[in-house]
Amino acid sequence: MNLNWLSAFLITGLFSVVMVAGLALLLHLQLGLTRIANFGVVGFFGTGMYVYGVLYVRVDWPFGDPWQFLVCALAGTVAAGIAGTVVGWLIADLDVDAMLLGTFGFATMVFILATTQKSLTGGALGMGGLRFPYKLGTVKANEALWLLILVIIVAGILFYVARVHRSPYGRMLIAVGDNEALARSLGKPAFRAKLLQFTVGSAGMGLLGVMYGVLERFLVNTNLGVELTLAAVVALVLGGSARVWGGVIGAVLTIGVFDIVVQSYLPLPKSWYGQAIPVVKQMVYGATLIAVLMFRPLGILGGMRRDKLMRRVHGA
Amino acid sequence: MPDNTETPARHQIRVEEAVKSFSGRVVVDVDHMLLGDRPIEGLIGPNGAGKTTLMRMIMHATGLDRGTVTLIPNGSGGDEVVLSRLPTHRMAGLGVVKSNQVIMDFEKLTIWDSLLLSVADAKQETPYRMFGEKALFEQHEEEMREHLEFFGFADPTLHAMSAGEKKLLDIVRCLLLKPRFLMLDEPTAGLPDEMTEKVMQRVRALADAGTAIVIVEHDLNVIWKLCDEVHFMAEGKLILRGTPDEIRRHHTVIEKYLGEGHV
Numbered sequence: 001m002n003l004n005w006l007s008a009f010l011i012t013g014l015f016s017v018v019m020v021a022g023l024a025l026l027l028h029l030q031l032g033l034t035r036i037a038n039f040g041v042v043g044f045f046g047t048g049m050y051v052y053g054v055l056y057v058r059v060d061w062p063f064g065d066p067w068q069f070l071v072c073a074l075a076g077t078v079a080a081g082i083a084g085t086v087v088g089w090l091i092a093d094l095d096v097d098a099m100l101l102g103t104f105g106f107a108t109m110v111f112i113l114a115t116t117q118k119s120l121t122g123g124a125l126g127m128g129g130l131r132f133p134y135k136l137g138t139v140k141a142n143e144a145l146w147l148l149i150l151v152i153i154v155a156g157i158l159f160y161v162a163r164v165h166r167s168p169y170g171r172m173l174i175a176v177g178d179n180e181a182l183a184r185s186l187g188k189p190a191f192r193a194k195l196l197q198f199t200v201g202s203a204g205m206g207l208l209g210v211m212y213g214v215l216e217r218f219l220v221n222t223n224l225g226v227e228l229t230l231a232a233v234v235a236l237v238l239g240g241s242a243r244v245w246g247g248v249i250g251a252v253l254t255i256g257v258f259d260i261v262v263q264s265y266l267p268l269p270k271s272w273y274g275q276a277i278p279v280v281k282q283m284v285y286g287a288t289l290i291a292v293l294m295f296r297p298l299g300i301l302g303g304m305r306r307d308k309l310m311r312r313v314h315g316a
Numbered sequence: 317m318p319d320n321t322e323t324p325a326r327h328q329i330r331v332e333e334a335v336k337s338f339s340g341r342v343v344v345d346v347d348h349m350l351l352g353d354r355p356i357e358g359l360i361g362p363n364g365a366g367k368t369t370l371m372r373m374i375m376h377a378t379g380l381d382r383g384t385v386t387l388i389p390n391g392s393g394g395d396e397v398v399l400s401r402l403p404t405h406r407m408a409g410l411g412v413v414k415s416n417q418v419i420m421d422f423e424k425l426t427i428w429d430s431l432l433l434s435v436a437d438a439k440q441e442t443p444y445r446m447f448g449e450k451a452l453f454e455q456h457e458e459e460m461r462e463h464l465e466f467f468g469f470a471d472p473t474l475h476a477m478s479a480g481e482k483k484l485l486d487i488v489r490c491l492l493l494k495p496r497f498l499m500l501d502e503p504t505a506g507l508p509d510e511m512t513e514k515v516m517q518r519v520r521a522l523a524d525a526g527t528a529i530v531i532v533e534h535d536l537n538v539i540w541k542l543c544d545e546v547h548f549m550a551e552g553k554l555i556l557r558g559t560p561d562e563i564r565r566h567h568t569v570i571e572k573y574l575g576e577g578h579v
Contacts, residue, residue, distance in 0.1 A: 163446035168436040171425065175433050178422045185375065185416075186434055186489060187408030188441075200443055242424075303424075310428045310473040314453055 011143045013260040015150060015215055020255050022154035022208050023232040024239070024247025025161050026201040032241040033170065034197050035177035037096045040087070040103030041205055041229040043110040044080045048206025049213040049223065050110075052076030054120050057129035069133035073210045080206020081199050088198035092191055104226075111224040126220035130213060143215065150211050157204060162244050166313060173197060174304070227282060231255060234285045238292050240299030249300060254285060325390045326528040327411055327497035328352035329374055329399070334383030336369055343369045345552045346383075352497055352528035354544035356519065358560070359532045361549035362573050367532045368417050370549070371499050375414050376404050387412060387497070411496030415503055417532070421482045427472040430485055431460045434492040456492075463488045467514060479506050487515060497528045504535055516542055540564065548573070 023041055030036040056072040083106070091102040114121045121127055132142045164170035175183040176190045184190050213219055231254065232247075239250030258281050262268070268277070292299060331349040335342065344366040351357060351374075359367050372378035374385050376399060385400040387410060397410060407413070422430060432449075435456040440448045464472055467484050476482045487503055500519065504512040512535075519542065523529050533539050539546060539560065546563040548556040550573070556566055563569055 160446070164443075167446050167449050168432065168440045168452055169443055169445060171429055171433055172436065172441040174424050174429075175422050178424045179420060181377065181404075182416070182420045182422065183433075184404040185377065185408070185414060186493065187405055187438075188433075189403075189405045189438070191403075193441075196443060306424060306426045306429055307473050307475065310426045313449065314428055314473070 006140065006144055007264075008140065008143070009264055010260065011140070011147055012215075013255075013264060015143075015147050015212075016259050017251050017255045018147070018150050018154050019208055019212060020228075020231050020235055021248045021251035022150075022157050023205060023228070024236040024251055025154070025157045026204045026208075027232050027236050028241060028244070028247050029161060029164065029173070030198060030201045031236065032243070032246070033164070033173040033177055034194055035096070036088075036092065036194055036198055037099040038103045038198075038201075039100045039229055039233070040105070040107035041232045042224055042226065043087075043103065043107030044083060044202040044205035045209035045212070045228060046107070046110045046114060046224040047083045048076040048080040048203075048209030049219060050076075050114055050121055050209075051079040051206075052210040053127060053130055053213050053219045057127060058120060065131075065133035069214075073207070076210045076213075077203050077207040080209065081203030083206075084199040084202025085195065087202070088195045092194040092198065104229075107224070107226070107229065111221060114219075114221045114224055121219065121221070124221055126218055128218045130217040130219070132214060132217075146211070146215055150208075150215075153207065153211065158244070158248065165244055165309065174306075230282070230285055230289075234289050234292075236299075237289060238299055240301030240303075242298065242304040243301040246299055246301050253300075254288065258284065326352050326355070326526055327390065328388040328528065329412070329497060330386045330388060331370070331374070332384050332386070334370070334373060334385060334400075335381045336366075336373055336378060337381055343552050344373060346370065346549075346554050349547065349554050351530050351547075352388075355523040356529045356531065356543050356545075358539040358543035358546040359530055359549065360534075360536070360539055360546060360563075360573065361555075364551075365549040366552040367549055368501055371414055371501055371530075371532065374399060374499065375407050375412065376400055376402060377414075389496075408493050411494070412499075413490045413493045413495035413497070414499040415486050415490045415501055417501035417505075419479055419482045419506075420486060421476055423475075426475050427464070427469055427485060428460075430476070430489055431463070431472070431492060432456070434489045435460070459492070463491060466518075467511070480508070480511065483507060484511065484515075487518075491518060491522070495522070495527055497530075498522065499530045499532075501532045502534060503531065504533065504538055512538065536564075 027038060027041060030038050052072045055075050061068045087106045091099045115123055132146060136142050136145060172188055172193060176188060176193050180190045235250030235254050236247045238253060239246030329351045331346050334344060334346045336344040361367055369378060373380055380400050384398055387397040387399050432452060436452055440452055476485045483506055503515055519529055543560055546560050547554055548563055548569050555568060556563060
């Protein structure tokens, strides 16, 4: 297949858009439906990425790829899920402020562990040795296929989120997020529902961390900064945190516009790419978040429309 | 006092030495109270008597400082369950249900949603059951539509708008939970007369079918007409218990609550 049209820069840009869309979709389940404020997205993402990377590189596996990849990826995903259970257990019954602090604190812990446990993670110098679990001949072909696999995974997450909205489970999550006391009086185990939901969402974030780690093939602690969490939050809030497509639209409009259109197609001076653009990007994201919250707090797509959904599904 | 020779196969709730205080002020201090002895019982008393708090304590929505609340299933036909040790969400599964005094609703959910939420069980609400909506709806459609028609809800795909509609929706949600012990906290407050009558019809039918009903209500006409037994509370304590006639003729009740004009 001719991949000349696909530059390495474009693959990375598209990968970021799809990955952040995936994170924003998972965040939508937590924040948009269940009202669990998670400002530690990168912590769960990083847990998946580093557990995968350390196991893949440091352990002498008796079998090679793809089994080595699958086992390590499963371990990374499960580890992120377990982290989600522990953090969720601590924060699920707290108010929003405490949730934000608790999850942010967890992400900071993951960053510190990745930095200090040098024998395992390589610390600030990073850790190489990761590779794609297949060989197609060229790096570009390998990366393109990896991008395709990510698209399939995120499409699966999107399908799952859309189904959640149309299922009794989704209704229960919305009820718990909307009026927890009332939901409990109707027999809904609010704490357990939030914990389970947080666990599943965190595991999904861990899987996306695994995917990113393989694409990068070199893990370094700067991947675990607050920027990724901010990107997912901005994408979700901009698109509409209560809507299925909110995170996807938000990711396209933020990462897509900035990482692909601005960086790839605008004739910017090359000297800007090292320092100026990443800083400007964070400033623009921050300003976008403030502007959306001030002028369109429900995001581009607006609030949840259960009335339309119910008409479509059940009729009057 | 009521005739206790016939033990109904209804759920009963026993409250023993239950105390609750807020900021040092004792709001409920009930030594012993048995609810569900008769099909429909009223709980009356002046504002601040502790009626709503007591109901919340029974649901364990408000924790007890001390004391116990025990469910006696089917008029002692089953094993007793100490409700005050269980989380609130377990109550509905045991058939213990309470409507809300203040209007409570789900802002994001439509009327259909609210009803479907009530009828869905835990097995249908798991993260991996993504295709159960249609079956759930079909299974309960007739029952839900019957309630909607009876109470005159216009379009169940919309959100409940008025206070009265939200109040009715709260009651319908409770009815759909198939309660065996139903507590109604001022169920008719803010409802027009014809709706009050409809709610009372449903309550009577439920009681006839074997559900124990306890009503907190300030509209005493509802209490006198509907209840077989009335508990009178004041200052957090159970002061009196008796038939409506006995209660409305009691000197203390008249003095503390009713006033001469209401006897």
